[in-house]
Amino acid sequence: MxxxxxxxxxxxxxxxxxxxxxxxxxxxxxNIPSMLIVVGGTIGATMVNYPLRDVLSVIKVVKNVFFTKVWSTQEVVDRFVEFANKSRREGILALESEVPSLTDPFLVKGLQLTIDGMEPEAIRDILETEIEYLEERHKSGAEILTTMATFFPAMGMIGTLIGLVQMLRTMSDPSTIGPSMAVALLTTFYGAVAANLVCLPMAGKLKKRSQEEALVKEMIISGIVSVANGENPRVIEQKLHSFVPPSARKSRFE
Incomplete structure (x- = not known):
């Protein structure tokens, strides 16, 4: 988490x-009427704006905000130095014994393609295409949350107008002014809170997560291609360190 x-x-x-x-x-x-206007209106407008499957996918996207764990860049460097050492000592087929212990489907796929003898550039093309579609899915989730952040305050303003109309139509009865004004003000409050404390921060976190995950996957592609080409472990480490800030680089050969 x-x-x-x-x-x-x-x-x-x-x-x-x-x-x-x-x-x-x-x-x-x-105020229940205010909540119904803001939440119900935002959900309805979002469903008009996007296909139902995309709206339902927001549930999974929100789950990723809390539970997605991305590999550290140093873990990726260390793992590929190990792969390169084993591949040079025992041959590329020896890496097949490493596959069952891996939990990242992207790394498993790349390593399996290497073991199967596919050309390095073909492996790169396949994996880069997968990254493109991954980024597109993440972008879609963040976009829906950003759209909802636009609708929440808008629904709040609609609720405010409803409350003001109710208040003005019943000015002759002072007892109705308070509840009508409550709807008018609280809908704006609910919309602002939902947009600025929930949707926009989550959309920002998803964009950051997507960048981090894409970086790690680019490192994996570089490592897979280097191992498939039979490059020296020290060279592979130097290549992968180009993805890592200088202050975070730790060499296994020093």
Missing amino acids: DIATLVGIVSAFALVLSAIIMGGGLGMFI
Whole structure:
């Protein structure tokens, strides 16, 4: 689990709720009609804007915000130096014994193609195509969350207009002014909170995750192609270190 995401969301909501409670109580900020307008309106508008399968996929995308774990770049370097050493000592087919212990499907696929004797450039083409579609899926998820962040405040404004219309039509009855004004203001509040504390931060985290995952997969491609070409482990390490910041580089040959 990504602790930063969890701590960020919990702390943001905790601080907002604390300020509300200190200012007079939580009950006055709970309004079911306002929630229905903001949440229902946003979901409906999103379903109009995107195919149903894409909207449903947001559930899986949100799960990735909390639970996706990306390899560290140093882990990738170390693993491919080991592969290169074993391949040079025992032959490329010896790497088949490494496949069952691997948990990354992308690495397994690349290594299996190498073991099967496919040409290095053909392996690169296949794996790079997979990265392109992976980035497209991630981009789609982040785009839906960004769109929802646009709809939430818009639905809040619609709720505000509804509340104002209700208030103005019943000005002769003072008892109705308070509930109507509550709907008018709370819908804007709900929309702003949902957009700025949930959707936009999650969209930003997904974009960052996508960049990190694409970088690691590019490293894997470079490592796979180098192993398939039978390059020296030291050379492979130097190649993969080009993906790593200088301050984080650790050589196994020093």
